[in-house]
Amino acid sequence: MKNESFNVFLWYLRQRMRELLVLILFSVIFTVVFYLHNISTEAVIYAFAICLFMGMLLLAADFFVYFRKIKFLRRMQSSITISAEELPESRNLLEREYASLIKKLHEDKAKNITAFDNEKSGLIDYFTMWVHQIKTPIAAMRLLMQSEDEPGEHMEELSVELFKIEQYVEMVLQYLRSDSSSTDYVLREYNLDDIVRQAVRKYAKLFIHKKIRLDYRDLNCSVLTDEKWTVFVIEQILSNGLKYTDKGEIRIYMEEYGTKTLVIEDTGIGIKSEDLPRVFESGFTGYNGRKDKKSTGIGLYLCKRILKKLSHSISIESEAGKGTKVRICFDTVRVEIE
Template sequence: MKEISTWAVGKQYLQGHSKGILLYCIFAGVFALVFYLYHLPVEAVLYAVLLCVVLVLPVLTVDFHRHYQRYRVLRDLQKQITFSLEGLPEPKGLLEQEYQELIAAVYRDKIGLVSQADNERSDLVDYYTLWAHQIKTPIAAMGLLLQSSPSAEDDRSTAQSMEHNSELAMELFKIEQYVEMVLQYLRLESPSSDFVLKRYSLDVLVRQAVHKYAKMFIRRKISLDFSELNCDVLTDEKWLLFVIEQILSNALKYTREGKISIYMERGSAKTLVIADTGIGIAGEDLPRVFEKGFTGYNGRRHKKSTGIGLYLCKRILTKLSHTIVIEAESGKGTKVKLGLDTVDMVME
């Protein structure tokens, strides 16, 4: 909020009283003209004008001081007007009273609209949360059906049907991941996000994520170069695991061949690096990869990006007091660095 100087307030005050000042000057001029036409001493008029100025100046000074105080109150009120109308100065006249009643009416209408929007959003979040939980049941059932299908050793099975089942299982896994992303998005947007900070072994968290995507590693014939991390971090297990899984998912999605490396950065005790040999990221897209809904060149070309994954990662890591940096070059792979240091936090 830009502060206005006292000089600017005074200028506005004089402009507001310009009609009265103009009338005063006109009346003084009329008196002077009449005295002049009747050949009376003009000094008497000048003396009267000067005397009036001397008497009016203290009154104007006090009135300007009150005007300036009201201005300060209104400026301060702008900082809390979103929450309450308390503190509005007493109206000086009927016009100001009508203005304040108009402001109060607009404020009540705004509060009503905000409350209605909050209720509608809450209902929408409840619906999608319920949907995401319910859709997990048929997904799990389909997974069990695929697992219980005849094996390759069964004479009734063919290599073609096994390949088909494998494809179905992979697509089902992707659907499950998208549903999980919806749930995490809804939870993160909720004001009561359940963060539980404890010390965890980073090796254990990363191994969980790798194990979850093991079949995708095998199917896409991507090798994994995993170095022992030997690092404990103060974090939330569920949310950090989601971030690592998202980064692994992106690495597998955009890596046709080669490997994915996971290691701790040299010279930095708590910076986890996940690097791949995939298609990389265009230089002009790098500054915007964390924007909500941004898919970039790769997303438009391969039609695989939702523009939500990295946005969620950034928000989650910020809430956990962690950082994320992406280094990439088109056609030469991507390197994601997670800074897992934490600022001082109060742990319950």
């Protein structure tokens, strides 16, 4: 607090430097004139001291008003985004012009935010409608494929690719929902083993198709989370593991040391060390994405954002050419359980 007041005082002196110099100059002229008229030195010093004292009083009063206005403006910084009507009253024409400029900028900002929100809302509505509509032809294609008398190898490949399309469509829908203010997160106590098995069953066909071994250990752990969103996160991690693992295995287990940390580990191509700090950024694909053109740069970003809203955390360890280990910590802050 003392440092803050001292800094404000220094800024005030810089702002009032011209007035102070004029006051000192006039005091010197007044003293010299009195001295040249053979007035006693004591009278000159006394008059100079009175002028200096009165000047300091006025300076102190002016600084007090200045300091109060600075404190008020700093308190206003938290509410100025809502309204600019509570700005302090202008004391002169210059302050009035500055206040008018601030109000004008605030009004323009509010209009731009409203226009952006309306445009964003329109885009979300459009893409949400598109996602729901595209599910119809996808479902029809799957029914047609299932009605074939002789599936064959090509039909199996088509089934796998159709599954990937479904997952990308689902990712778009979850991306839109995760950014919506109306998204509901229902926190309850769940058996983590049940949640993970849902995701594993969904990707069982890809495990078989790519001949990837699954090393699954029972997860005897109860966690406070949202089932729907946690399943989606685990599906994204499994999808990445299967996408970048051509041979080997994917291991799913709980980390030791008593923490509620789920580990999903693969023996895939791994991630370069220079890419690791940015894997959770939106749109970042890294070396693997640029090389194989398989990455969207959205999956891990969504996982990070969803888990943060659920008060969970996620971290990744990886070594290029050896594999990747993803840790999801389900420790939560104190919340109300439904």
